[in-house]
Amino acid sequence: MLYTIGDLHLSFGADKPMDVFGAEWENHAEKLRENFKAVSPEDTTVIAGDMTWGMSLNDCLEDFRFIHELPGKKIILKGNHDFWWSTASKAMSFFREHGLDSIEILNNNCFFYGETALCGTRGWFCPRENASDQDKKIMAREVQRLETSLKAAGEAERKIVFLHYPPFYGKYYSDEMVELLHRYGVRECYYGHIHGAGRLLAFEGEADGVSYRLISADHVGFKPVRVI
Ligand SMILES: [Fe+2]
Numbered sequence: 001m002l003y004t005i006g007d008l009h010l011s012f013g014a015d016k017p018m019d020v021f022g023a024e025w026e027n028h029a030e031k032l033r034e035n036f037k038a039v040s041p042e043d044t045t046v047i048a049g050d051m052t053w054g055m056s057l058n059d060c061l062e063d064f065r066f067i068h069e070l071p072g073k074k075i076i077l078k079g080n081h082d083f084w085w086s087t088a089s090k091a092m093s094f095f096r097e098h099g100l101d102s103i104e105i106l107n108n109n110c111f112f113y114g115e116t117a118l119c120g121t122r123g124w125f126c127p128r129e130n131a132s133d134q135d136k137k138i139m140a141r142e143v144q145r146l147e148t149s150l151k152a153a154g155e156a157e158r159k160i161v162f163l164h165y166p167p168f169y170g171k172y173y174s175d176e177m178v179e180l181l182h183r184y185g186v187r188e189c190y191y192g193h194i195h196g197a198g199r200l201l202a203f204e205g206e207a208d209g210v211s212y213r214l215i216s217a218d219h220v221g222f223k224p225v226r227v228i
């Protein structure tokens, strides 16, 4: 099976108790561990960003150990809180050095689950009106990363896109991201980042042939969501 979930926001190595974000976050790591018991060692889970609060790879070691010990293969992508991320290759060598060999990184590449291509990037929030040059620049880079990932999928008939930021949310709308999904025949898009009351504004359902789903941990009850 293929699963996905976003925003684990682990803090084994940082002083960041998550229950301040609401009662549902109390003991959330325990909830995750319990709910991952439904996942088997042959399964794969895409974790859509905001894995940990740690600021450096060393700060995050316990969090990554926790992720590594969850069953199956884990493919992670970057979220806005992943400050430990300098480059994907540095993180990969850190994981290998510490024997965290069940973790892979989705970044300018794609993974195959059977015949299905798993593509994605972090994304960004860029308002449709009056966006700053800085936001436009970051968004353009993310669009490029998504296209690189989609190109890596080659002729795969089914391509699933995982993002940290939704392609559209309230005043934010990335025409370029949405256009890429359509141009590359993507019909499924999973995203995280949105928590708590903000979830009321999140779009879930089908729009122009693409189905969108929010999979931030609190939104899905800290249970990985089955994709395939
Ligand atoms: Fe986020």
Ligand SMILES: [Fe+2]
Pocket (backbone or CB within 6 Å): 007, 009, 050, 079, 193, 194, 195
């Ligand atoms: Fe988050």
